[in-house]
Amino acid sequence: MKEDALFYVGQKAFIEKDGKVLILFDPIEGLDFPGGKIQEGEAKDGDASSLILPLQREVREETGLEIEVFNPFAVWYHEMPKGHRNYPKMVYLVAFRSRYVSGELTLSDEHNNFRWVDKNDYKEIDDGSDYFDVLEKYFNS
Numbered sequence: 001m002k003e004d005a006l007f008y009v010g011q012k013a014f015i016e017k018d019g020k021v022l023i024l025f026d027p028i029e030g031l032d033f034p035g036g037k038i039q040e041g042e043a044k045d046g047d048a049s050s051l052i053l054p055l056q057r058e059v060r061e062e063t064g065l066e067i068e069v070f071n072p073f074a075v076w077y078h079e080m081p082k083g084h085r086n087y088p089k090m091v092y093l094v095a096f097r098s099r100y101v102s103g104e105l106t107l108s109d110e111h112n113n114f115r116w117v118d119k120n121d122y123k124e125i126d127d128g129s130d131y132f133d134v135l136e137k138y139f140n141s
Contacts, residue, residue, distance in 0.1 A: 007077065007090040010037040011055040014138050015067055017100035020116035021138065023125060024062070027112045028084045031131040034059040037091060055096060063114075064106035070097040073141060074134045095134050 012035035015022040026032040036058040044050040052069045059067050074095040080086040107114060117125060119139045126132050 005090070005092075007092045008037045009043075010078075010091040010093045011035045011051065011058070012093055012095050012134075013055055013059050013067055013069065013098040014073075014095055014135075015059070015063075015065065015098045015100050017116065020118045021122070021135070022063070022065075022100075022105075023115045023117055023135070024107070024111040025113040025115075026084075026110065029081060029129075029131075030127050031125060031129050031135075032111065033095070033131065033135075034062045034065075035093075036062070051094070052096075055098075059098075060103075062108045062110055063103070065103040066101040067098045068101050070099070072096050074137050076130055076134060078130055095138070097138075 012033040014033060022034065024032045024034060035055055038051070038054045042050055042054045055069055056067060059065055072094045076093055076095075078091050078093055080089045080091070082088075105114065115125065117135075122135055122139055
């Protein structure tokens with residue numbers, strides 16, 4: 001019998017504004033999306049909003065934006081690479097469709113660049129990562 005998997009639960013917001021989705025760039029990993037791991041005390045038994053509120057907090061911290069969160073559309077495992085501040089953690093990520101509500105985009109020190117992409121130009125940022133695979137699923141689902 002296999003051992004139980006040990007991983008963190010994280011969430012990523014695919015924030016849409018004017019038909020484009022916000023992409024962030026991590027100086028070590030490259031392609032990224034706003035979001036992060038659920039912190040201690042945030043997940044509450046029987047309360048589905050305990051998934052949404054941490055995602056909104058992470059987006060605010062990383063971008064300064066307020067978002068509305070919709071249904072998840074993808075899940076995947078992601079192993080943090082060597083050199084990353086979270087290495088060697090394994091994260092089970094849930095991708096949520098989201099919509100920009102308000103705020104001026106201001107990056108935290110976790111990311112060094114951003115770009116808004118749409119269905120016509122998202123392939124320009126194909127880096128072969130699992131993050132790009134989920135972006136492709138977003139635009140093709």
